[in-house]
Structure formats: C-alpha cells, structure tokens
Amino acid sequence: MSILKVDSLVTELRIADRHFPVVNDVSFTLEKGETLAIVGESGCGKSMLAMSLLRILPEPLARIGSGRILFDDRDLAEAGVDEMRTIRGKRMSIIFQDPMASLNPVETIGNQIAEMICEHEDISRRDARKKAIELLRMVRLPDAEKRVDEYPHRLSGGMCQRVMIAMALACRPEILIADEPTTALDVTIQAQILALLSNLQSETGAAVILITHNLAIVAQIADRLLVMYAGEIVESGTVASVFGNPRHPYTRQLIDAIPKGTGPIEGEIGRLAEIRGSVPALDQRERGCNFSQRCDCAVARCRTDKPVLKQSSGDHSVACFVAQSEAA
Amino acid sequence: MGAPLLSCKDVVVEYKTRRGALRAVDTVSLDIREGETVALVGESGSGKSTLGKAIVGLEPIRSGSIKLNGTELGGLSRRAMRPYRQALQMVFQDPFGSLNPRLSIGRIIEEPMLVHRIGTAEERRRRVAELLERVGLSAEMMTRYPHEFSGGQRQRIVIARALTLNPKLIICDEPVSALDVSVQAQVLNLLADLQRDLGLSYLFVSHDLSVVRHIAHRVVVMYLGKFVSTGERANFWDSPIHPYTRRLLESTPSVDAVGAPLVIGAGDNDEIPSAMNPPSGCRFRTRCDFAADICAQSEPALRPVGAYGMSACHRVETLASGAVRYGADENENIVPIRTVA
Amino acid sequence: MTQKPSFLSLLLRNKAAAMGLVVLAVVLLTAIIGPFLYQVDPWAITGQTLLWPGVDPAHPLGTDVLGRDVLSGLISGARISLLIGVSATAASVMVGIVIGGLAGYFRGQVDNVLMRLTEIFQTIPSFIFVIMLVAVFHPSITVVVLSIATVSWPPVARLVRGEFLSLRQRPYVQSCIVVGMGELRIIFTQILPNAMAPIVVTASIMVASAILIEAGLAFLGLQDPNVMSWGAMIGFGRTVLRTAWYLSAIPGIVIFFTVLAISLVGEGLNDALNPRGTGQ
Numbered sequence: 001m002s003i004l005k006v007d008s009l010v011t012e013l014r015i016a017d018r019h020f021p022v023v024n025d026v027s028f029t030l031e032k033g034e035t036l037a038i039v040g041e042s043g044c045g046k047s048m049l050a051m052s053l054l055r056i057l058p059e060p061l062a063r064i065g066s067g068r069i070l071f072d073d074r075d076l077a078e079a080g081v082d083e084m085r086t087i088r089g090k091r092m093s094i095i096f097q098d099p100m101a102s103l104n105p106v107e108t109i110g111n112q113i114a115e116m117i118c119e120h121e122d123i124s125r126r127d128a129r130k131k132a133i134e135l136l137r138m139v140r141l142p143d144a145e146k147r148v149d150e151y152p153h154r155l156s157g158g159m160c161q162r163v164m165i166a167m168a169l170a171c172r173p174e175i176l177i178a179d180e181p182t183t184a185l186d187v188t189i190q191a192q193i194l195a196l197l198s199n200l201q202s203e204t205g206a207a208v209i210l211i212t213h214n215l216a217i218v219a220q221i222a223d224r225l226l227v228m229y230a231g232e233i234v235e236s237g238t239v240a241s242v243f244g245n246p247r248h249p250y251t252r253q254l255i256d257a258i259p260k261g262t263g264p265i266e267g268e269i270g271r272l273a274e275i276r277g278s279v280p281a282l283d284q285r286e287r288g289c290n291f292s293q294r295c296d297c298a299v300a301r302c303r304t305d306k307p308v309l310k311q312s313s314g315d316h317s318v319a320c321f322v323a324q325s326e327a328a
Numbered sequence: 329m330g331a332p333l334l335s336c337k338d339v340v341v342e343y344k345t346r347r348g349a350l351r352a353v354d355t356v357s358l359d360i361r362e363g364e365t366v367a368l369v370g371e372s373g374s375g376k377s378t379l380g381k382a383i384v385g386l387e388p389i390r391s392g393s394i395k396l397n398g399t400e401l402g403g404l405s406r407r408a409m410r411p412y413r414q415a416l417q418m419v420f421q422d423p424f425g426s427l428n429p430r431l432s433i434g435r436i437i438e439e440p441m442l443v444h445r446i447g448t449a450e451e452r453r454r455r456v457a458e459l460l461e462r463v464g465l466s467a468e469m470m471t472r473y474p475h476e477f478s479g480g481q482r483q484r485i486v487i488a489r490a491l492t493l494n495p496k497l498i499i500c501d502e503p504v505s506a507l508d509v510s511v512q513a514q515v516l517n518l519l520a521d522l523q524r525d526l527g528l529s530y531l532f533v534s535h536d537l538s539v540v541r542h543i544a545h546r547v548v549v550m551y552l553g554k555f556v557s558t559g560e561r562a563n564f565w566d567s568p569i570h571p572y573t574r575r576l577l578e579s580t581p582s583v584d585a586v587g588a589p590l591v592i593g594a595g596d597n598d599e600i601p602s603a604m605n606p607p608s609g610c611r612f613r614t615r616c617d618f619a620a621d622i623c624a625q626s627e628p629a630l631r632p633v634g635a636y637g638m639s640a641c642h643r644v645e646t647l648a649s650g651a652v653r654y655g656a657d658e659n660e661n662i663v664p665i666r667t668v669a
Numbered sequence: 670m671t672q673k674p675s676f677l678s679l680l681l682r683n684k685a686a687a688m689g690l691v692v693l694a695v696v697l698l699t700a701i702i703g704p705f706l707y708q709v710d711p712w713a714i715t716g717q718t719l720l721w722p723g724v725d726p727a728h729p730l731g732t733d734v735l736g737r738d739v740l741s742g743l744i745s746g747a748r749i750s751l752l753i754g755v756s757a758t759a760a761s762v763m764v765g766i767v768i769g770g771l772a773g774y775f776r777g778q779v780d781n782v783l784m785r786l787t788e789i790f791q792t793i794p795s796f797i798f799v800i801m802l803v804a805v806f807h808p809s810i811t812v813v814v815l816s817i818a819t820v821s822w823p824p825v826a827r828l829v830r831g832e833f834l835s836l837r838q839r840p841y842v843q844s845c846i847v848v849g850m851g852e853l854r855i856i857f858t859q860i861l862p863n864a865m866a867p868i869v870v871t872a873s874i875m876v877a878s879a880i881l882i883e884a885g886l887a888f889l890g891l892q893d894p895n896v897m898s899w900g901a902m903i904g905f906g907r908t909v910l911r912t913a914w915y916l917s918a919i920p921g922i923v924i925f926f927t928v929l930a931i932s933l934v935g936e937g938l939n940d941a942l943n944p945r946g947t948g949q
Contacts, residue, residue, distance in 0.1 A: 041508035042479075142599075156599050157372075186371035186535065186600070188615075191579040191590040213508065216538075216581035220590055243586045257513035259542035261582035265565055269365070269543055271517050275510035278478050384847045406846075413849035420840035428841045430862045436841075440848040489844070 003174055003207060004030040004053075009067035009077070011045070011052045013282065014060065020282040021065065022048045024231040027309075030175065035201065035208045037218040037239075040228035041254075043279050046211045049228070050177050052077075053209070054094055055084045071175075090120040093168040097180035099160035103152040109136075109163045110148035113170060120171050135166040139196060158189035165197065172204055179211045194221050215258060219243050224315070227251050230279055230290035233309055237316035247318040250275075250291045289320070297322050331398065332359035333529055334383065334497055339392035341375070341382050350604050352378040354553035355392070360497060363523065365530040367544035369537065369576070373603055375553040380499040380533045384418045385409055396497075414444065417490035421502035423482035427474035433460075433485055434470030440492040459488040463518060480511030487518065497529045504539060516543055537580045541565055549573050552603050552611045555630055559637025569647065570639045572612045610642065618643050679941035686937020692930035696923075700751050703744035711741040711897040719913050733905055733916050743923055746899040750927065753814055753883045753898075754876040760818035762872050765825025766861070772826070773833025774856055784830070787823045795820035799882055803891045810893055813886060817879050828871055832864035866942035873935035877928040884924055899924050 011023035023045045030036050038046045051057045052064055055076060069076040071092070076084070096102045104112055113135060114128035123131070129148070136144035139162040152160055161181060168176055178197065182190035198221055201208055210222055218225050218239065225242055227235040227250065235248040246252040256273035277294045280286075289295070292302040301321050309319040318324065341353040352375040360366050368376045381387040383394055385401065394401045396412055404412075420426045427436055437456045441447055447455065457467035463484040474482060483503060490498055500519070504512040520543065522528055534540050540547060548558045549572065557570035565577070578591035600615075601607055607614045613623040622642050630640040641647070681687045709715060716725065720732040722739070730739040772783040802816035836842060837860060845855050886892045887900030888907075899920040906916025 041510060158599060187537070187579040188371065188575055188592075189599075191581075191592045194581075195590055195592050214581070215509070216583045216585075219583045219586045220581045220588055239586055243583060254509055255583055257509050258583055259513075259516070259538040260584065261538040261541065261577075261580055265541070265561060269520050269523075269545075271520065272513040272542065274513040274517055276514075278480060278511065381843075386843055386846060406849075406852075410849040413847065416847070418844060418847045420844065422840055426840040426844060428859055428863070431858075439845070439850070443845075443848055443850045443854070486844075489848075493848070 001032050002029040003032050003071070005068075005070040006030075006053070007068040007070065009049070009052060009069060010065035011048050011057065011062060012065040013048070013062045015282065018283075019065070020285075022062065022231050022282065023052060025067070026228075026231075026233055027067075028226055028233065028236065030207050030209060031224075032174075033201070033205050033207055034223045035198070035210055035221060037210045037212060037222035037225040038228060039212055039215055039218050039225055041213055041279060043230075044228040045231040046228050047179055050094065050179050050209065050211050053177065054088055054092060055079070056088075056094075086120075089116060089168075089173070090171040091173050092175040092177070093171070093173045094177040094179060095161070095164045095168050095181050097183050099157060099164045099184070100152060102164055103160055105152055108149050108151055109155070113163070113167050116167050117170050131170070132166075135170055136163070138169070138200065139163070139166045141166070156189075157185055158193060161185065161189075161193050162196070165193075165200070169200060169204060169206070173206055175209065176201075176206045177209045177211065180213070181210070182217070183212070183214070190217075197221075215255060216261070227254075230285060232290065233319065234291065235316075235318045235320075236309065237314070241314065241316045245316075247312060247316065247323040248291075248320045249295045249297055249322070253296075333362045333397060334358075334360040334531075335393075335395045336379075336383065337393045337395075339379065339382060339394060340390040341378050341387050342390045345604070347604060351553050352387075352603060353382060353389075356550075356553075356555050357392075358548060358555075360529050360531060362496070362529055363527045364545045365523065365532055365543055366546045366548060367532045367534060367540040368548050368550060369534060369540055370550035371535060371576075371600055373552065373600055374550040375603070376533045376535075376550045377501050379550070380418070380501050380531055383531065384416050384499055386418075410444075414493040415496040416499070417493070417495040417497075418499040418501065419483070419486050419490050419503045421505050423479045423486060423506060426486045427482055429474050431473075432470065433472055433474070433477075436474075436485065437470070437489045437492055440489065444493065446493075455492070456488075459491055460485075462491065462522075463488045464514075478511075479507050480514055483507060483511075483515050484518065487515075487522070491522070491526075494526075495528070497531065499531045499533070501533045502535070503532075505534070505536065512539070519543065537576055538582070549576070552601065552606050554611060555638075555640065556612065557637065557639045557641075558630070563635060564637060569633055569637075569644050570641050571616045571618050571643075571647065575615070575617075610640070618647060676941060680934075680937050683937040683940055685933045686940075689930040689933030689937065692926055693934060696747050696927050696930070697751065699744055700747040703747065707741060707744060709738045709741040711737060711745040713737065719909065719916075721913070722915055722919070730919060731915060733902070734909055734913075739902070739916070739919060742897050742902050743899070743920060745897040746902060746920060746923070747927075749810070749896055749898040750880045750883060750924075753810065753817065754880040754931075757814045757817035757821065757879040757883075758872050758875045760814065761822035761875065762825050762868065764818065764822040766829050766868065768822070769826035769829025769831075770833055770856060770861070773830035774837055774852070774860070776834070780830070783826070787826050790820070791823040793820075796882065796885060799886065800889070800891060803886060808886075808891055808893050810896060813883060813892060817882050820882075821875055821879065825868065825871060825875070828867055829864060832867060833860055836860045836863055870935055870939045870942065873931055873938055877931040877935070880924065880928055880931075 007027050009023055009026045010021050012019040013022045026049060038049060040046045048062060053069055057063060064077050067077060110129055110132045113132035114125065117123060117128045117131055133144050133148050136148060141147055141159060141162050182193050185193060194217065212218060222239050224238050226233045227248065229250050235242060235251045242251065246255055253273060253275045257275060259272060275294055280290060280293065288303040288305060289307050292298040299322060307319045307321050309317045310324055311317045336358045338355050338357055339353055340351065340355055343350045343352055356379065368379065370376045378387055382389050389402050396415060399412065401409060401412060434456050437459055438452050441452045441455065456470055460467050460469060465481060465484055477485065504515050507515060519530065523530065532544060545561050547564050549556050549570065551572050557573045581590060609625050610623040610628050613619040620643060628640045628642045630638045633639045633644050714736040715738050716728055716732050716736050718732060718734055718736040720728050722729065722731040728738050732738055768783050768787065772780040798820050799816045802819060803812055806812045842855060842859050845859055883898065884900030887898045888904040890904060892898055892901055902920040903917045906913065910917055
C-alpha cells in the first residue's frame with residue numbers, strides 16, 4: 001500500500017531572476033514500511049526533492065513549480081503553513097547529514113527531544129523527559145539516563161546522529177527522510193547507524209526515504225531505488241533488479257566507476273571506468289536527454305527528444321531511448 | 329630495491345591542549361619507495377592526516393626522524409627546508425578551499441615557480457600550459473578564476489600545481505573524498521597515469537577502503553595515533569589479520585553485496601575513544617570482539633605475521649588459525665562466534 | 670556557470686546603498702569643488718549677524734552670531750570632516766592590520782601579548798580617551814586624526830586577527846607553505862587580499878564614527894580653533910540655540926545625513942562583498 005505519491009513534481013530554483021527546474025517532472029510512490037533510496041551525484045536535485053516533500057525549501061530562492069505530493073489524499077504541494085506544521089515532525093520527519101549542526105548547541109539533548117514531543121503531543125514536561133530517555137534508549141545511546149542532560153558538543157558525531165534519529169522518531173512518523181545520514185561519519189559508525197535505522201524501521205513500520213550519493217549503502221540497505229540525474233529520475237526499480245541489471249547508461253557507468261570492494265586484486269593498479277565530463281549546469285540543460293553529452297551509446301534522437309521513464313520489466317523502469325528499444 | 333625515498337622513524341606529533349598533551353601520532357615508522365603508493369587508512373582521530381602534514385612540515389614533530397633521500401627534514405627551519413620542498417608536495421581534500429579565490433588559475437599554478445625563481449615569464453607560462461594539459465584541462469583555462477570550475481576540475485588544478493616543481497612524493501590527503509563517484513574515478517585514474525609516467529610516489533591518506541584497495545601498493549592502518557597493521561597489496565585484503573582492519577573492511581558497504589546485512593561490532597554501539605586518554609594496553613581493545621586479559625595489560629608491538637604483513641595484536645595467531653569465526657545471532661546481526669582454542 | 674555580476678552592480682542593487690552613495694558623492698563634490706564655486710571665507714565677517722536662511726540671497730543659509738556665512742562654513746566643514754574621517758580611518762586600519770595580522774598569523778605568545786594590548790585600549794572609554802589625548806597635546810588636525818586613530822584601531826585588529834586565524838588554516842595557504850613560500854609573501858599575496866572584504870566594510874563604518882568623534886571634539890572646543898568644522902559650527906550656535914536654532918540644526922542635519930550615507934554604503938558593501946550574497 002502506498003502512503004506517499006509524488007506526481008510530476010517540479011521544483012524550481014531562482015537564479016538571477018530566472019527559474020530553473022532543479023527537480024524536473026519527478027513521479028514516484030512510496031510504499032508503507034519500505035526503504036526507498038534516492039541516489040545521485042551532487043547537483044542532481046535529490047536534496048531539493050527531499051526538501052520539497054517536507055516543504056522546507058529555502059523560499060523564495062526555491063519553490064515548487066507544479067505537480068502534486070499526495071499524502072493521505074492531501075496534496076502537500078498545496079498545503080498551508082499550519083497544516084504542514086502538524087505534519088512535519090509528527091507524521092513525516094527528516095534527519096540531515098550534519099548532526100552537530102542540526103542540534104541546538106546551548107540546549108541539552110533531553111530538552112530538545114522533550115520540546116519536540118511537546119510540540120506535537122499534549123504531555124507534561126515530566127512525561128516528555130521520561131519519553132526522551134526512553135527514546136535515547138531505543139536508539140541505544142549508552143547511559144541514556146545520564147546523557148539526557150548533556151549538551152550536543154559533549155557527544156561524538158555518531159551519538160549526535162542517534163539523538164537526531166531519536167528526535168525524528170519521537171512521534172512515530174509514517175515517513176522518515178534521511179538525507180545523507182551517515183556521510184559525515186566514520187565507516188564503523190556508519191554501519192552502526194544504518195543498522196540502527198533499519199532495526200527501528202522494522203520496529204516502527206515507518207517508510208524511509210534514504211537520500212545518498214553512496215550506491216554501496218543503497219545496495220545493502222534499501223528495498224527500491226530511484227536514480228536521479230540532473231533533476232530527473234533516469235531509472236527506478238528494486239535494488240536487486242537495478243544492481244543486477246542496470247539499464248540506463250548512467251546507472252551502469254556509475255556502478256562501474258566505484259572501486260570494487262571485493263574480488264581478486266590485480267598486481268598492477270588498473271584504471272577505473274570513468275564517466276567523462278560533468279553534470280551539465282542548470283542553464284546548460286538542453287531539450288534532449290541530459291546525459292546524452294556524456295553518454296557512450298547516445299543516438300541522434302537522444303539530443304533532440306527527452307526520454308520519459310517507462311516500465312521495462314516488473315517494477316524496473318528506465319528513461320533511455322536506447323534501453324527502451326533494446327527491451328522492445 | 330634501493331634506499332627508500334622517504335623514511336620516517338619513530339615519529340611523534342603532539343598537540344598541546346588545555347588538558348595536557350595529545351599524541352596525535354605516536355612513535356610510527358614508515359618507508360615509502362620510489363614509484364610506490366602507500367595508503368594510510370584510519371577513522372577520524374587516527375592521526376593519519378597529521379602524519380601526512382608532519383611529513384611536509386606543516387606540523388612540527390616532537391621526536392623521531394623524517395628523511396627524504398637520506399636528508400633529515402625533522403629539525404629543519406622553514407627556510408632550510410625550502411630546497412627540499414620541490415620534491416615533496418601535498419594535495420588537500422577540499423577542492424574548494426585549496427585554491428586562492430582571488431588568483432587566476434595560471435597564477436596559482438605558476439606560484440611555486442615564482443617562489444623558487446624558476447624560468448622566465450614565457451617559460452613559466454609554457455610550463456603552466458603544459459601542466460594544465462597534463463591534468464586533462466585546456467591551456468586556455470589559465471586566465472580563469474577558481475569559482476568558474478567544478479570540484480573535479482579544481483582538484484585537477486590542485487594536482488597541476490603540485491606537479492609544477494617535479495616532485496618525487498605527493499602527500500594526497502583524502503584527495504577524492506569530496507568528489508562525486510564519477511569524478512572520483514577520473515581523478516584516481518589521473519593519479520595512476522601520473523605515477524606511471526612520472527614515477528611519482530604517493531602517500532595516500534584516506535578513510536575509504538574501496539578506493540585504497542584500488543590504488544595502493546601498500547596499506548598502513550592507523551588507530552589512535554599508532555600503526556596497527558600493514559601489508560602489501562597482494563595479500564592485505566583477503567586475509568585481514570588485525571581485528572580492526574577486519575572491522576573496517578566489514579563495515580564498508582559494497583555495491584557487490586546487494587541485500588547483504590551490514591556488519592557491526594559485537595557491541596553495537598562502540599565509539600572511538602579519545603586520543604587524549606587512550607585505553608591501556610592495546611588501544612583497540614575496548615572495541616575489539618576478541619579482546620582478552622592480556623590486551624588490557626600490555627601494548628602489542630607491530631610485528632611480522634607470516635606472509636600477511638605486520639600486525640599489532642596479541643591474539644593474531646589465534647585469529648589467523650581460524651579459532652574465531654563469524655556467525656549470525658538471533659537478530660541476524662553478524663557476531664563473532666568464540667571457540668576455545 | 671553564470672558570470673559573476675560586477676561588484677558595482679551588486680552594490681547598486683541595494684537601493685539604500687545607492688542612495689547613500691549619491692549623498693556621499695554630493696558631500697565629496699562639495700568638499701572638492703565647493704570652495705571654488707562659492708568663494709566666501711568662512712571666517713570673514715561678511716554681513717549682518719544672525720541672518721536667517723533664505724533672507725539674503727548673498728547668504729543662502731544665513732549668517733552666525735558674528736555674521737560669518739553659514740554655507741561657506743558647511744563647505745569648509747565638509748573638507749575637514751572627510752579629511753579627518755578618512756585619514757583617521759586609514760591610520761587605524763593600518764595599525765589594526767599590522768597588529769591583528771601579526772597576532773593571527775603567528776599566534777602563540779605574539780598573539781597573547783598583542784591581544785592583551787588591544788584589550789587595554791579597548792577597555793578605556795574611547796571618547797574620554799580622545800579628549801584626554803587632545804588635551805595633553807596641542808589640538809591640531811594631526812593630533813585629532815592621530816587621537817581618533819589611537820582609539821579606533823582595536824576593533825580592526827580583532828577582526829583582522831580572526832580573519833587571519835581562519836584563513837591561515839585554509840588549504841590554499843597551507844599549500845603555499847608546502848611550496849616553500851615565505852611568510853611575508855603568504856601574508857600579502859594569500860591572506861590579506863582574502864581578508865579585505867570585512868576590513869573594507871568595517872573601515873567604512875569607522876569613517877562615520879571618526880566624523881562623529883571629530884564633531885564632538887569641535888563642539889567641545891577641543892578642535893584646532895583655526896578650523897571651521899561642522900562640530901565647531903554647532904558649538905558656535907549653542908549660545909543662541911533658542912533664538913537661532915538653525916545655526917546648530919543645519920550642520921547637525923548635514924552630519925546626520927553624511928554619517929547615515931556612509932553607514933548605508935558600508936551595509937551595501939557588506940552585502941556586495943559577501944560571497945553568499947552574490948545571487949546564489
């Protein structure tokens with residue numbers, strides 16, 4: 001059952017009084033309890049997409065241009081400020097890349113969590129504090145009873161991210177958006193935080209939208225993924241089918257560009273497959289496929305027409321003329 | 329093989345803090361040969377960047393020696409060190425902070441030649457053009473300014489500048505961590521090409537084991553200021569003999585492991601201890617799945633272990649013999665299964 | 670990549686700053702060419718005393734208690750105010766850059782000593798300190814400029830120190846050390862140019878405060894008695910404030926608008942020089 005349906009969403013960024021679509025005609029659905037990864041390189045619009053869902057875009061610099069975000073048959077793209085306030089934090093919450101910067105440095109973590117709970121629930125300060133300790137235990141913060149009165153700078157990055165997760169899950173949201181949640185952390189801590197996230201997800205039944213540039217994380221913890229390039233979804237499907245049989249040239253090249261973590265080691269240092277060039281800037285995006293300038297298999301049509309996302313098999317969809325004609 | 333290009337012996341780097349001295353690098357020794365890439369791996373606070381900076385003289389060393397082609401650099405003043413600078417360069421992590429925003433690309437690349445009073449204006453200009461093309465950019469870009477370039481292009485410019493004086497060794501401090509995957513591959517390939525063509529050596533400081541696995545001839549793993557394990561490319565990866573190396577490898581997600589659960593330590597919440605106050609005995613013991621009493625009592629020395637390389641672990645023989653294996657517990661977390669040897 | 674808009678267009682985009690720039694240009698033009706267009710000696714007794722503005726076309730802004738022309742006094746005052754504002758600021762910025770730069774670049778003991786010194790200067794109430802300095806030395810334009818500079822440099826030094834502390838850690842500065850660049854060269858070619866933006870902004874505000882301090886001194890009669898300045902004019906009008914209030918009001922309004930204009934331009938500079946404000 002889907003709980004969120006995004007339909008032809010366009011988010012625009014204003015630069016020098018012109019509007020550029022940073023998220024361009026994006027549609028997808030989020031199923032209950034699943035982990036949906038949105039992957040892409042910097043500038044692909046993945047964070048703008050996340051901010052659009054929660055309506056926390058840096059207005060007036062960025063705004064939703066058109067499209068719908070259907071959550072419980074309500075269109076969040078049209079929802080008022082007050083309505084969004086009742087949804088954010090309570091039914092849909094977000095954790096960011098830099099946990100230190102997301103916490104208020106002059107307030108104890110316990111108070112910050114309690115405040116968050118009081119915002120959405122009719123609860124006494126005392127009970128909120130009790131609940132904060134409970135939540136800190138749930139995210140396995142060691143010595144939760146003592147740590148609840150600590151200030152953020154006394155905690156490590158990993159612990160701060162645990163606190164952020166506790167805060168995000170305080171009201172048992174239906175959707176948790178995790179925007180690069182472990183990018184600032186060491187690998188060992190990253191593994192712990194990701195394991196914690198997936199444990200809590202199965203406990204609470206929340207759906208997780210994981211936004212990341214790290215394909216390896218996606219391969220190991222997501223159920224489905226959307227690959228974004230220059231503001232558009234170029235490929236989507238289950239993790240097994242996309243990684244097993246990447247259809248879009250961008251996805252394929254992206255996977256190939258990652259140094260392999262396993263397999264035999266050659267004696268000499270080999271070359272990695274690289275994607276030549278770079279993502280076209282907002283004002284250099286043309287009519288055709290945005291990837292055509294960097295693509296090895298582009299045909300004439302790719303430079304003039306824009307391919308749309310089409311289902312190729314099962315849940316696997318791809319926006320590429322070449323891949324679509326191969327399938328047909 | 330001849331004498332190493334760079335030879336560090338018992339290097340100690342200390343920071344003074346309000347609460348006492350912090351040993352960021354604690355008595356480590358490292359040789360780098362010509363044409364070789366040595367990767368220095370570790371988590372934040374391991375001292376890997378500090379050691380890199382100490383080698384190029386950005387951090388003073390407390391004791392020990394750093395020799396470049398047999399010349400001691402450790403005690404040299406900035407002025408006395410100047411002639412050796414040409415052989416030793418550094419590439420930093422942040423491609424946005426690595427270029428002076430107010431200078432043109434041409435000027436930025438030319439600067440090292442100006443400092444060392446090399447060549448005429450025309451010769452320098454030609455050298456800048458050659459370097460830009462060498463790193464895959466075009467010579468016309470020299471009049472442009474840093475803000476006009478993407479992260480990957482900037483890192484190429486930084487590399488061009490580092491190459492200006494024909495160095496022997498480049499310390500690369502997380503050179504691709506800030507870059508996108510597709511651009512990361514471009515820069516790693518460029519580094520490999522330059523090494524092949526110019527015979528460069530790299531000290532490659534990184535936290536990303538997949539990158540290190542791809543590019544390094546030799547790997548050194550650092551933890552809280554100490555080397556815990558070292559090994560050659562050919563045999564380091566398949567049999568990680570130090571428990572910390574093993575943990576790092578297992579924690580690193582991989583695109584080849586679709587759907588595989590991530591491995592976390594037996595304690596699912598282990599934090600890196602502060603280097604101010606490292607644990608007694610083996611520094612990793614507080615997070616180690618295999619720690620025994622001896623690990624708290626004495627500090628293990630870095631010693632050769634069979635054909636695998638070097639390891640600083642009391643229990644490495646037990647581990648290597650296969651007495652400890654991994655399995656899944658009732659929550660499907662991967663945990664070590666201890667068997668009595 | 671879009672072309673970076675020019676600095677001037679960024680500054681002018683800010684309407685308040687553009688207005689300030691216009692007012693400032695008027696004051697500047699008055700100071701430079703005013704004396705040639707309106708050749709009346711501000712000290713000469715040229716007419717009836719206490720002539721209200723607009724009464725006599727020969728004295729468009731009237732005359733003071735002694736019958737001196739008010740307009741010529743304003744023109745002369747514009748010169749003095751700008752001269753003192755700019756030179757006192759230049760002197761204090763220079764001192765501030767040297768002291769803050771040394772402290773921020775070399776850190777450690779150098780920093781400790783210089784910052785304690787800065788704090789000593791900062792804890793003395795500045796206007797009283799200026800009065801004391803001017804009173805001790807013989808009041809002249811030079812003494813006034815140097816006294817104002819003496820009390821104004823500490824904020825610049827602190828600002829420059831902060832900038833230097835942060836900039837010297839930037840990879841591009843570190844990379845210059847690795848290349849073997851000398852200390853002075855690093856300071857002058859790498860760090861200082863990148864620290865200039867906030868210094869320029871602070872300096873523009875300091876010009877305004879220097880003008881105010883000078884006006885205060887002149888009002889109290891502590892300025893060189895042979896200098897016709899705005900502050901002195903307010904002081905002259907003090908005794909007849911109830912009957913001929915225009916004598917104090919006119920130079921007062923001029924000071925107000927000049928200082929306001931400079932502050933607006935300073936604000937505008939702040940926005941224009943701030944990289945986050947450049948359209949992104």
